[in-house]
Amino acid sequence: MTGQLIQQTREDIEGMIARDELILPTLPEIALKVRDIAEDENASIQDMARALTKDPALSARLLRVTNSPMVRTMVPITDVTTAISRLGIDFTSNLVVGIAMEQMFQATNDAIDRRMRACWSHATEIAASAQVLARHFTKLPPDQALLAGLVHQIGTLPLLSYAEQSGSLIHGGPSLDHAIAELHQELGQKVLQSWDFPPELIAVTTDYLNFERERDEPDLIDLIQVATLQSYAGTNHPxxxxxxxxxxxxxxxxxAADTETLELDDIATEQSETQAALSSGF
Known part of the structure; x- marks a missing residue:
């Protein structure tokens, strides 16, 4: 796909968005509700629990993750209120927003649906790795690392929706791959801005492939970069x-640059079990 075709695709997508012919993905209602509760300083654990219990499937997923190695509870947690108490309201909010996103990664076209599911699978892999790295090697909040991993390629969604609606990229695998590689970061920025995400998470989508960036302290982008590079190690990915x-x-x-961090037995187990907890197997 040439630069001219990439630009044409960019203009097509921008035009369709402006005409409301292509709708940017929106967070599920339950995720918005939970986030609003977390941002309300007068809200309580009970308020969040009442909201979550209205969605039994999501509540079950929350309990599944709470009982995974990511949280490391000594006693199994069997109810949502206790889960929120254990995690905290902010952690619960980030977790719910992340796992509620999975329902967006579906399409009616079989080829696009497969790509969306593969995209979600990759996102959960990076998210699980990032939170393990945050927990073991930084003081960064693991829940933010998890959410950063889940959204780092969110710009792929509108591109796949465009391909499904227009049909112009579906049958040309390499063309669609190239369009995603060239455009997913700027579209990811648009999506997260429309979701009112904080700047540090928006920056993950725009900068996670900038391997020349310099700073003094580790941040979320560093976690996603290391997780990404380790996920592709030993493959034929560029x-x-x-x-x-x-x-x-x-x-x-x-x-160390050649450290296979996630091949260490304990950490690898934690990463794989966290990824499994994030995936519903839909």
Whole structure:
């Protein structure tokens, strides 16, 4: 796909969005409700529990994650109120927003549906890795790391919706792949801005492939960069050829560039079980 075709695709998508012919993905109502409760300083754990129990499927997912290695409860948690008490309101909000997103990764066209499901699977892999890295190698909140991983490629969704509606990219696999590679970051920024996400999470979508960035302390982008590069190690993906010795994120996390962090038994188990907890198997 040439630069001219990429620009044409960009203009087509922008025009369809402006004409309301292509709607940017919106957060599920329950996610918006939970986020509003978390932002209300007068809200209580009971308020959030009442909202969540109206969605039994999401409540079950929340309990599943709460009982996973990500939270490390000594005694199994069997009710939503206790889960929120254990996690805290902010952690619960980020977690619910993240796992509620899964329902957006579906399409009626079989080819696009497969891509959306693969995209969600990859997002859960990166999210699980990022939260493990946050927990073991930084002081960054693991719940924010998890959410950052789930949204880092959210711009792929409007591109896949465009492909499904227009039909112009569905049958040309490489063309669709190239369009996603070129455009998903700027579209991800638009999506997260429309969701009123904080700047540090929006920056994840725009900068997670900027391996030359410099800063003093580790941040969410560093976590996503390391998780991403490790996920592609040993594959034929172009990012597998990245010279990780030149990626500052590894240094800021205190990792050697050639460290296979997630191959350590305990951490690998935590990562895989967290990813499994995030996936409903839909």
């Amino acid at each position: 990012l597998a050829n990245t010279d990780t010795s030149q990626v500052g994120a590894f240094v800021r996390l205190g990792l």
